[in-house]
Amino acid sequence: DVKVTQSSRYLVKRTGEKVFLECVQDMDHENMFWYRQDPGLGLRLIYFSYDVKMKEKGDIPEGYSVSREKKERFSLILESASTNQTSMYLCASIGGGLGNEQFFGPGTRLTVL
Amino acid sequence: AQKVTQAQTEISVVEKEDVTLDCVYETRDTTYYLFWYKQPPSGELVFLIRRNSFDEQNEISGRYSWNFQKSTSSFNFTITASQVVDSAVYFCALSESNNNDMRFGAGTRLTVKP
Numbered sequence: 001d002v003k004v005t006q007s008s009r010y011l012v013k014r015t016g017e018k019v020f021l022e023c024v025q026d027m028d029h030e031n032m033f034w035y036r037q038d039p040g041l042g043l044r045l046i047y048f049s050y051d052v053k054m055k056e057k058g059d060i061p062e063g064y065s066v067s068r069e070k071k072e073r074f075s076l077i078l079e080s081a082s083t084n085q086t087s088m089y090l091c092a093s094i095g096g097g098l099g100n101e102q103f104f105g106p107g108t109r110l111t112v113l
Numbered sequence: 114a115q116k117v118t119q120a121q122t123e124i125s126v127v128e129k130e131d132v133t134l135d136c137v138y139e140t141r142d143t144t145y146y147l148f149w150y151k152q153p154p155s156g157e158l159v160f161l162i163r164r165n166s167f168d169e170q171n172e173i174s175g176r177y178s179w180n181f182q183k184s185t186s187s188f189n190f191t192i193t194a195s196q197v198v199d200s201a202v203y204f205c206a207l208s209e210s211n212n213n214d215m216r217f218g219a220g221t222r223l224t225v226k227p
Contacts, residue, residue, distance in 0.1 A: 031213045040122065042204060042219040050213070058214065090158070094213050099146035099165055102215055104158040 003027070004105040006091050012111045019078040021108050023091030030095060032074035033102065034058075034066065037088040049074055081112045115140045115207045119218035126195055127226050134190045134221045136205030142166075144210035147181065147188045152202040152220070164188065195225045 007022035023032065031050050035043040035058075045058030047066040055066050063085060067075045074093075078085055088109050092102040116139040126132045138147065149161040162172065164181050172179050176193045192199055202222045208215045 033214065035217075040219055042119075043206075043217040045214055045216070048214050056214075088156070092158075098210060098213060099163065099208065100213070101148060101160040101163055103160075104150075106155075106157045 004091060004093055004103050006089075006105040006108050008108050009106060010109050010111075012113065013078075013081050014113050015082060017078075017081050017112075019081050019110065019112075021076040021078075021089055021091075021110070023074045023076070023093075023105055024072050025074075025093040025103070026072065027093070027095060027103075028071065029093040029103075030071070031093060032068065033092040033094075034064075034074065034076045035090045035092065036060070037090055037107070043090060046076065081110075083112050086110060086112045115142075115145070115209055115216045117205050117207050117216055117218035119203075119205055119221050121221045122219070123222045123224070125224045125226065128197060129194050130225075131191060131193050132195050132223065132225075134192075134203050134205075134223065136188045136190065136218060138186050138188065138205070138207045140207060140209055142209040142211070146208045146210075148206040148208075148215070149179065149188075149190050150204045150206065150217075152204065154201070158204070161190075192223075195223075197225050197227055199223060200225045 004025045033048040034046045049068040065077045091105040094102045118137045145166045147164045150158045180189045202220045205218045
């Protein structure tokens with residue numbers, strides 16, 4: 001079974017802190033994604049990566065950056081956390097060709113005070 | 114860019130009722146893929162089904178069935194004889210042929226009461 005893990009289930013940070021959210025998948029998938037989930041808005045794509053050191057902006061990249069130094073790991077970085085970044089963050093990966101389903105991690109609920 | 118609309122924010126039914134979750138999509142691609150995911154209270158999204166744009170055949174899996182109609186750009190999901198364990202948030206999603214990034218609807222929260 002594909003396993004996507006995220007470094008924390010719950011995280012509390014203060015405004016202005018630098019925050020790292022880590023995601024690791026164990027199935028050698030090329031593509032990895034970061035979403036945030038907010039009530040009434042569904043999942044919104046922040047960034048995705050289709051290969052090591054490659055990244056593409058999603059729909060809401062502002063205030064975020066990403067890093068993909070190794071194929072299995074995709075990190076989401078909040079350079080200076082703000083209260084409006086309080087949300088559930090979901091990582092996903094997908095392998096193979098087009099049209100395959102994404103496999104999701106358990107999510108990280110981030111609270112910025 | 115692709116877009117997915119789930120107009121029903123919340124639905125509440127009593128156990129054993131049938132319930133249909135609506136999904137309407139927009140895309141300019143002729144080749145695309147539609148998905149349904151379930152998010153139970155534990156939070157992890159669970160894949161339910163995938164359909165490609167060339168396969169309009171409806172599918173049934175146990176109490177679940179899906180109705181794909183290209184003419185109305187809809188991909189609706191029906192649960193027959195609902196159970197309390199069906200309570201979750203359900204997401205419809207779309208990806209296009211030229212990439213693997215997926216766009217999700219806002220989700221429908223289904224509550225099944227005993």
